[in-house]
Amino acid sequence: MTTVMLxxxxxxxxxxxxxxxxxxxxxxxxxGHGKEALExxxxxxxxxxxxxxVNMPQMDGITFVREARKAPGMRFTPMLxxxxxxxxxxxxxxxxxxxxxxxVKPVAPDQLLGVIKQVVPGA
Amino acid sequence: xxxxxxxxxSPAAPGVPDVRAxxxxxxxxxxxxxxEIVDAHLNDVIExxxxxxxxxxxxxxxxxxxxxxxxxxxxxLAGTVGRTESELAQVGASNAQLVDRLVRYFxxxxxxxxxxxxxxxxxxxxxxxxEEVSKATNILALNAxxxxxxxxxxxxxxxxxxxxxxxxxxxSSKAANDIGSTIADLTxxxxxxxxxxxxxxxxxxxxxxxGDTAMTRRLNGIAQAQREMSEMVAGILHDTVDAAQxxxxxxxxxxxxxxxxxxxxxxxxxxxxMLEHVAEAVGEVKRQVxxxxxxxxxxxxxxxxxxxxxxxxxxxSRHVMSRQRVTHGxxxxxxxxxDDTPIIELF
Numbered sequence: 001m002t003t004v005m006l007x008x009x010x011x012x013x014x015x016x017x018x019x020x021x022x023x024x025x026x027x028x029x030x031x032g033h034g035k036e037a038l039e040x041x042x043x044x045x046x047x048x049x050x051x052x053x054v055n056m057p058q059m060d061g062i063t064f065v066r067e068a069r070k071a072p073g074m075r076f077t078p079m080l081x082x083x084x085x086x087x088x089x090x091x092x093x094x095x096x097x098x099x100x101x102x103x104v105k106p107v108a109p110d111q112l113l114g115v116i117k118q119v120v121p122g123a
Numbered sequence: 124x125x126x127x128x129x130x131x132x133s134p135a136a137p138g139v140p141d142v143r144a145x146x147x148x149x150x151x152x153x154x155x156x157x158x159e160i161v162d163a164h165l166n167d168v169i170e171x172x173x174x175x176x177x178x179x180x181x182x183x184x185x186x187x188x189x190x191x192x193x194x195x196x197x198x199x200l201a202g203t204v205g206r207t208e209s210e211l212a213q214v215g216a217s218n219a220q221l222v223d224r225l226v227r228y229f230x231x232x233x234x235x236x237x238x239x240x241x242x243x244x245x246x247x248x249x250x251x252x253x254e255e256v257s258k259a260t261n262i263l264a265l266n267a268x269x270x271x272x273x274x275x276x277x278x279x280x281x282x283x284x285x286x287x288x289x290x291x292x293x294x295s296s297k298a299a300n301d302i303g304s305t306i307a308d309l310t311x312x313x314x315x316x317x318x319x320x321x322x323x324x325x326x327x328x329x330x331x332x333x334g335d336t337a338m339t340r341r342l343n344g345i346a347q348a349q350r351e352m353s354e355m356v357a358g359i360l361h362d363t364v365d366a367a368q369x370x371x372x373x374x375x376x377x378x379x380x381x382x383x384x385x386x387x388x389x390x391x392x393x394x395x396x397m398l399e400h401v402a403e404a405v406g407e408v409k410r411q412v413x414x415x416x417x418x419x420x421x422x423x424x425x426x427x428x429x430x431x432x433x434x435x436x437x438x439x440s441r442h443v444m445s446r447q448r449v450t451h452g453x454x455x456x457x458x459x460x461x462d463d464t465p466i467i468e469l470f
Contacts, residue, residue, distance in 0.1 A: 010392040012176040016385040019184050023382060055396070055443075084393050085443040086464050101469035104445075106389035109382050115467060 002123045003027040004116070005047035007037040007064060008082070009056040013105075017051070017082075020109045026116075026123070033057050034064025041071045049120050051103075054083035054090065062090070066097040078119040082107065148419035151412050158409035165402040169395050176391035183388075187381040194374035201367035208360040215353035222346035229338045231323050239309055249302045256295040263288050397447065407433045 004026045006017050011032075018028045029045050031037035033056040050068065054061040065079050078100040083090075091102045100119055103112070117123050267284040274281050411433050417423035435455060442448045445462035452458065 008392075010173075010395070012173060012180055012388055012391045015177065015180040015184070016388045019180070019187070019385050020382055023187070023378070084396050086445045086462060086466075087443060088464055090443070091464070091468065095470045099470065101467070103468075104464075104466045105393055106386065107467070109386040111467060112386075115469070118469065 001027045002120055003047045005029040005050045007031045007052035009033055024113050034059030034061060037064055038067055041068060046073055049116060050079040051082050054081055054085055062094050062097045065099050069098040144419040148416045151416045154412040155409045158405050161405050162402050165398050169398050172391050176388050180385055180388050183381050183385050187378055190374045190377045194371050197367045197370045201364050204360050204363045208357055211356055218349050219346060222342055226339050226342045228323055233336050239312060242309060246302060246305060249298045252298045253295060256291050260291050404438055
């Protein structure tokens with residue numbers, strides 16, 4: 001089963017995204033910020049995809065992606081940024097940090113699932 | 124001194140507006156608290172909408188869960204009813220075959236009995252023959268009596284009569300034997316009809332008109348009633364399956380709508396960040412008012428105050444959302460901001 005890690009400081013976002021993904025047949029891991037997500041990766045959680053917010057307490061999404069790329073087995077794992085921000089400079093930062101793509105909130109469930117199928121082989 | 128503002132309540136110089144720093148400071152003094160209260164309200168809105176959004180998502184998930192349970196129950200019901208419908212059809216067909224077999228059997232049996240009745244009618248010939256023999260025997264016996272009276276010496280005639288009587292007795296005996304064997308045969312066949320249907324060939328279609336007896340009419344009536352009952356129950360089951368499928372479709376549609384609604388709850392995260400930006404801007408206004416009060420009261424030098432004056436342009440630069448920039452542009456009378464960055468971009 002494809003595992004998706006959701007990283008967002010909004011409990012509402014985590015609940016709604018988890019519901020959408022679970023119903024679509026994915027296994028879901030959640031974290032409230034980048035630091036917590038890194039801790040989960042260090043404990044052996046191996047997601048097939050990471051979807052992260054950008055603005056979060058303790059560790060923002062772009063820093064998290066940069067650090068997550070250094071974790072074992074995460075070099076080629078797709079990592080999507082899901083954020084309210086639409087500025088190009090931030091996108092470029094995320095791309096440089098190793099993000100796979102950029103999605104601006106709100107994203108429709110069908111669109112999100114379509115992107116996941118694009119970036120995760122066999123999802 | 125701070126520019127044109129006078130710190131004391133003294134008369135203004137000629138040509139200088141009568142603006143007093145203490146009045147300005149007094150007028151501005153409530154603003155920081157005002158801003159704090161506005162900030163508190165904004166945070167309260169953020170908190171309340173957050174709680175409401177979580178509750179909405181929670182309720183949606185419950186509805187979704189119930190819809191899934193309902194869909195599962197209905198699917199199981201549809202499956203059970205579908206199987207029952209299939210089994211009923213099999214039982215109905217089996218019953219129809221059984222009744223048809225019974226009808227054929229009774230037609231066969233009726234034919235056999237009818238045949239026996241016909242053969243028993245044949246016994247009448249033998250009875251008639253025996254009656255004839257009996258009559259002839261009587262006549263001969265009478266003649267024998269007459270001849271015996273007249274005989275005397277003439278016993279020859281009696282001998283002839285006696286011979287004829289013997290022949291008749293022989294015929295009578297044969298007829299009796301025939302009757303006996305025929306009755307035995309008929310009895311055996313009746314027994315066979317009643318106890319053994321091994322000669323019954325189901326594939327033979329008897330003539331319906333000939334076999335239209337009280338028993339077959341009753342059996343056909345039962346068969347027809349059974350067919351009608353099966354059709355009625357099958358109709359009810361079919362309607363139940365249809366209804367179950369419709370409920371399942373509605374449940375699927377409900378699940379789809381719930382998923383869409385859950386997706387829309389992202390508005391809370393967006394509005395939260397927008398409100399946080401507003402609160403931040405209110406905080407800047409508060410800080411600038413405090414600076415102004417500080418300057419008016421002589422606590423802050425002019426360069427400090429003028430060095431961090433809030434700016435609409437700075438506010439605009441902090442907007443991260445396309446919608447924020449559009450709203451800002453509209454309010455500031457700027458040209459409509461065009462955001463051509465894609466909503467979804469894969470690197």
